[in-house]
Amino acid sequence: MSTATLEPRVHAPRNYLNADYGWKSWLFTLDHKRIALLYMVSVSFFFIVGGSFAVLMRIHLTEPQGALVQPETYNKLFTLHGVVMIFFFLIPSIPAVLGNFLVPLMVGARDLAFPKLNLLSWYIYIVGGLFTLYSAIAGGVDTGWTFYTPYSSTYSNTQVTAVAIGVFITGFSSILTGLNFIVTIHKMRAPGLTWFRMPLFLWAMYATSIIMVLGTPVLAITLFLLALEHLFHVGIFSPALGGDPLLFQHLFWFYSHPAVYIMILPAMGVVSEIIACFSRKRIFGYKIVAFSSVAIAVLGFLVWGHHMFVTGQSVYAGLIFSMLSFLVAIPSAIKVFNWTSTLYKGSISYEAPMLYALGFIGLFTMGGLTGLFLASLATDVHLNGTYFIVAHFHYIMVGGAVMGYLGGIHFWWPKISGRLYPNLWAGIAAVIIFIGFNLTFFPQFILGYLGMPRRYAFYPAEFQVLNVMSSAGATVLGVGYLIPLVYLIWSMRYGPIADANPWGATGLEWTTSSPPPTENFAEIPVVTEEAYAYGPVEGIGD
Amino acid sequence: MAHQFEDLDQQHEADTLGIWLFLVTEIMFFGGVFAAYAIYRWLYFAAFAGGSHILDIKLGAANTIVLLGSSLTMVLAVRSAQVGNRRALILFLVATMILGGVFLGVKAYEYNQKFVEHVVPSLDWAPEGEALKLLAPGGLDHAQLYFFFYFAMTGLHAIHMIIGMGLLLWLVLRARKDDFTPHYFAPVEVVGLYWHFVDIVWIFLFPLLYLIGGRY
Amino acid sequence: MSQPIVPQKTYLLVFLCLIGLTVLTTGVAFIDLGPFNTVAALAIAFCKMLLVILFFMGVRYSSGLVRVIVVAAFFWFALLVAFTMSDYHTRSWTPAPDAWSTTAPPTHP
Numbered sequence: 001m002s003t004a005t006l007e008p009r010v011h012a013p014r015n016y017l018n019a020d021y022g023w024k025s026w027l028f029t030l031d032h033k034r035i036a037l038l039y040m041v042s043v044s045f046f047f048i049v050g051g052s053f054a055v056l057m058r059i060h061l062t063e064p065q066g067a068l069v070q071p072e073t074y075n076k077l078f079t080l081h082g083v084v085m086i087f088f089f090l091i092p093s094i095p096a097v098l099g100n101f102l103v104p105l106m107v108g109a110r111d112l113a114f115p116k117l118n119l120l121s122w123y124i125y126i127v128g129g130l131f132t133l134y135s136a137i138a139g140g141v142d143t144g145w146t147f148y149t150p151y152s153s154t155y156s157n158t159q160v161t162a163v164a165i166g167v168f169i170t171g172f173s174s175i176l177t178g179l180n181f182i183v184t185i186h187k188m189r190a191p192g193l194t195w196f197r198m199p200l201f202l203w204a205m206y207a208t209s210i211i212m213v214l215g216t217p218v219l220a221i222t223l224f225l226l227a228l229e230h231l232f233h234v235g236i237f238s239p240a241l242g243g244d245p246l247l248f249q250h251l252f253w254f255y256s257h258p259a260v261y262i263m264i265l266p267a268m269g270v271v272s273e274i275i276a277c278f279s280r281k282r283i284f285g286y287k288i289v290a291f292s293s294v295a296i297a298v299l300g301f302l303v304w305g306h307h308m309f310v311t312g313q314s315v316y317a318g319l320i321f322s323m324l325s326f327l328v329a330i331p332s333a334i335k336v337f338n339w340t341s342t343l344y345k346g347s348i349s350y351e352a353p354m355l356y357a358l359g360f361i362g363l364f365t366m367g368g369l370t371g372l373f374l375a376s377l378a379t380d381v382h383l384n385g386t387y388f389i390v391a392h393f394h395y396i397m398v399g400g401a402v403m404g405y406l407g408g409i410h411f412w413w414p415k416i417s418g419r420l421y422p423n424l425w426a427g428i429a430a431v432i433i434f435i436g437f438n439l440t441f442f443p444q445f446i447l448g449y450l451g452m453p454r455r456y457a458f459y460p461a462e463f464q465v466l467n468v469m470s471s472a473g474a475t476v477l478g479v480g481y482l483i484p485l486v487y488l489i490w491s492m493r494y495g496p497i498a499d500a501n502p503w504g505a506t507g508l509e510w511t512t513s514s515p516p517p518t519e520n521f522a523e524i525p526v527v528t529e530e531a532y533a534y535g536p537v538e539g540i541g542d
Numbered sequence: 543m544a545h546q547f548e549d550l551d552q553q554h555e556a557d558t559l560g561i562w563l564f565l566v567t568e569i570m571f572f573g574g575v576f577a578a579y580a581i582y583r584w585l586y587f588a589a590f591a592g593g594s595h596i597l598d599i600k601l602g603a604a605n606t607i608v609l610l611g612s613s614l615t616m617v618l619a620v621r622s623a624q625v626g627n628r629r630a631l632i633l634f635l636v637a638t639m640i641l642g643g644v645f646l647g648v649k650a651y652e653y654n655q656k657f658v659e660h661v662v663p664s665l666d667w668a669p670e671g672e673a674l675k676l677l678a679p680g681g682l683d684h685a686q687l688y689f690f691f692y693f694a695m696t697g698l699h700a701i702h703m704i705i706g707m708g709l710l711l712w713l714v715l716r717a718r719k720d721d722f723t724p725h726y727f728a729p730v731e732v733v734g735l736y737w738h739f740v741d742i743v744w745i746f747l748f749p750l751l752y753l754i755g756g757r758y
Numbered sequence: 759m760s761q762p763i764v765p766q767k768t769y770l771l772v773f774l775c776l777i778g779l780t781v782l783t784t785g786v787a788f789i790d791l792g793p794f795n796t797v798a799a800l801a802i803a804f805c806k807m808l809l810v811i812l813f814f815m816g817v818r819y820s821s822g823l824v825r826v827i828v829v830a831a832f833f834w835f836a837l838l839v840a841f842t843m844s845d846y847h848t849r850s851w852t853p854a855p856d857a858w859s860t861t862a863p864p865t866h867p
Contacts, residue, residue, distance in 0.1 A: 104546075109546060113556045114556075114560060115544075115546065175567050179560060179564060182563055183560050186823065187552060187555055187556045188546070188547075188556070213563055213567055214567075214570055214831075215570070216567070217567040217570040217574070218571070218573070218838065220571055220574075221572070221573075221574035221575050222574060225574075228690075228694060232664040232665070234664040234667075234686065236690060241684065241686050242582075242586060242687055243582075243687065246845070247581060250845065251577070301834065301837060304841075305841070313845050313849075314845045314846075314847075314848040315851075315852050316844075316851055316852075317845040320841075320844070519545075558820075558824065559823065559824070569831040570831065574838070576835070576839070577835075577838050577839045580839055584843070599784065603784045606780050610773060610777065610780065611773070613776075614770070614814075616814070617769050617813075617814045618769060621763065621764065621769070624763055734814075735815055738810050738811075738814045738815045739815075741810060741814075742807050745803050745806045748780075748803075749783055749787075749799035749800070749802070750799075754796075756788065756791070756795045
């Protein structure tokens with residue numbers, strides 16, 4: 001186990017962190033592990049930016065007439081909260097931080113297939129982020145992160161073009177990351193690492209990358225056409241020339257629905273790794289879980305019309321999209337069943353990563369089930385445009401994806417930093433986050449059902465109690481997020497030194513030192529075991 | 543050979559897979575605007591046909607052949623690299639650039655013609671005379687939609703061609719430095735695949751923009 | 759590496775086919791085939807694309823993985839067009855009222 005010292009070791013063995021010093025060695029690095037850390041710092045920054053917008057919104061919503069800002073400003077707040085959180089936090093978070101760090105290690109390679117493209121993807125991300133920050137400072141955008149036309153293209157006088165450019169640029173970061181992962185997983189697996197011996201995290205990253213490559217370009221062209229229309233005051237999305245605003249929505253959601261699977265699939269991959277390790281059991285139904293990741297990626301492209309049930313889409317198209325939306329819930333449900341089956345008769349321990357994974361299962365299930373009400377045409381008519389939707393996607397994005405990200409950070413932190421964090425504080429933070437999260441977003445299900453519209457700067461007085469409850473929860477949630485920031489940074493200098501495999505987990509990344517050397521492995525490993533070879537345990541009908 | 547690979551074969555396979563995946567993103571990128579085009583063409587066929595008749599079909603057909611020719615010289619360039627013929631490689635790369643330049647020059651002329659005829663959406667939209675006679679039956683507003691697509695699609699295509707020309711120049715400079723051997727010419731292959739893709743986009747743009755509804 | 763060296767004559771022949779198809783599609787545009795003009799133009803373009811993909815881009819000799827990727831890309835593009843088109847095609851199936859209804863709406867209890 002780990003050495004019980006609080007002193008930073010004077011002569012640490014050579015690893016990727018101390019291999020070289022100076023800002024140039026970081027900003028011009030080609031090491032996937034350093035690039036992962038560059039991303040980690042950047043996405044954390046954008047999480048704070050996006051979170052700040054949320055804080056302002058929740059303060060504002062404590063009063064029915066609005067407590068803080070003008071309605072026009074409120075519109076800008078929820079728009080930028082969405083844009084920043086989705087494009088600059090959620091989409092890159094697990095793939096660009098954990099994926100970049102772990103994919104080469106998990107396949108047993110020395111780096112990704114294209115290290116220079118990897119670094120380029122980070123620079124592209126930063127440039128896109130700066131564009132978006134500029135647009136926020138130069139007046140912001142008030143169209144909602146969905147940029148619906150003709151408001152965004154014709155009537156809004158906010159920084160639509162600047163944000164469109166910022167997101168357009170950032171899309172290429174996503175594309176390059178996905179491209180890199182697909183090639184690495186296809187071509188650079190270590191000897192003996194067949195597809196069905198890969199950890200499920202790799203299957204999740206592979207499926208995610210497919211979505212990134214196939215979907216993001218459509219967002220790019222849509223934003224390009226939107227920017228043209230905004231700049232030249234003529235285009236294809238406004239009725240002035242015979243255009244159809246709904247066409248924008250078709251093109252936009254063709255990417256943006258699969259995008260939510262970009263956000264959740266990696267978290268599911270993380271959860272598979274954590275559940276297996278802290279149950280000391282292989283994942284029940286490994287192949288089914290692997291295929292379900294790919295199924296989600298494919299089916300996820302066939303359901304985008306469920307965002308347009310009430311905006312003018314044909315009812316018959318709506319029927320098809322509704323049916324397919326029910327279908328896409330199945331692979332996700334399969335995963336939940338398989339995780340719970342893994343837990344059954346497992347040797348369970350409740351370290352911080354496991355708390356996040358268990359929280360994920362519960363909260364993701366709630367978010368997913370509420371999606372069924374939205375997939376059903378009739379109930380969606382009532383619930384669309386209300387806080388029910390807001391609660392639904394926050395349960396999945398925050399209760400799911402963010403918990404998955406935090407769980408992954410906590411699980412692989414010893415590998416990334418070579419240090420352990422205090423498990424007590426980690427557990428406390430996880431519980432505070434769980435409580436704060438539910439306090440924030442569960443009232444919003446009720447609010448939505450009762451009819452409170454989303455994206456409104458004011459609301460009927462009878463909704464105040466629930467809104468205040470939600471804002472109180474947001475405060476608790478914010479505190480919960482700050483705590484890991486403190487102890488993780490603290491651990492980098494004062495945490496106990498971690499050995500190669502403090503959790504006793506399976507997987508190639510745990511066979512090398514913590515932190516790993518720059519070249520990952522002294523010798524390329526040869527794989528002879530199945531994934532999650534945690535030893536003989538009885539399971540269900542093995 | 544880059545350090546993350548075990549051997550040159552693995553690197554070459556990875557490079558090939560990488561460029562094809564990038565072309566997938568390009569297919570979906572152009573695919574979005576092609577999809578939008580398909581919707582509006584179906585909705586406003588008469589306007590699209592009218593707009594298409596304003597275009598110079600002979601020039602478009604000739605330009606198509608020029609671009610196809612550049613694809614021929616490009617693949618011959620790759621082949622020259624494959625057999626280690628440095629002089630032929632450089633010659634064919636330069637020929638590709640020349641043909642690409644001709645294509646872009648013709649497009650520039652065509653764009654200018656649109657200004658002359660006042661059929662540029664937003665910037666110079668005032669069709670008159672012959673142009674007005676062709677566009678009026680389908681509705682002038684919908685015709686403006688057609689020309690929006692004309693400029694957006696051929697413009698995007700032209701941007702990709704310009705980038706391609708830059709890549710070709712880079713290849714010529716590297717080839718002159720003897721960077722390529724029969725065992726290592728992946729950059730030439732990769733740029734070749736990109737160039738052919740841009741050609742394929744034009745293979746569809748020509749009939750979809752120039753040949754709508756026939757000219758009988 | 760794995761790609762065989764294709765004779766220059768083959769490339770030249772493919773190029774001549776491409777020219778021929780271009781001339782063909784231009785010529786067909788001057789004949790009135792009604793809706794089949796579009797079909798013919800797309801079919802010819804498709805053939806030209808196949809020639810470029812198989813011969814110029816070397817997919818004729820490519821691995822199965824590359825072929826799957828090429829097919830998948832076009833399939834995904836087709837999905838985008840088909841599903842979006844299905845919305846526009848079926849909108850008219852639900853008749854929209856010509857004017858607002860003049861009867862009073864149901865009152866809530």
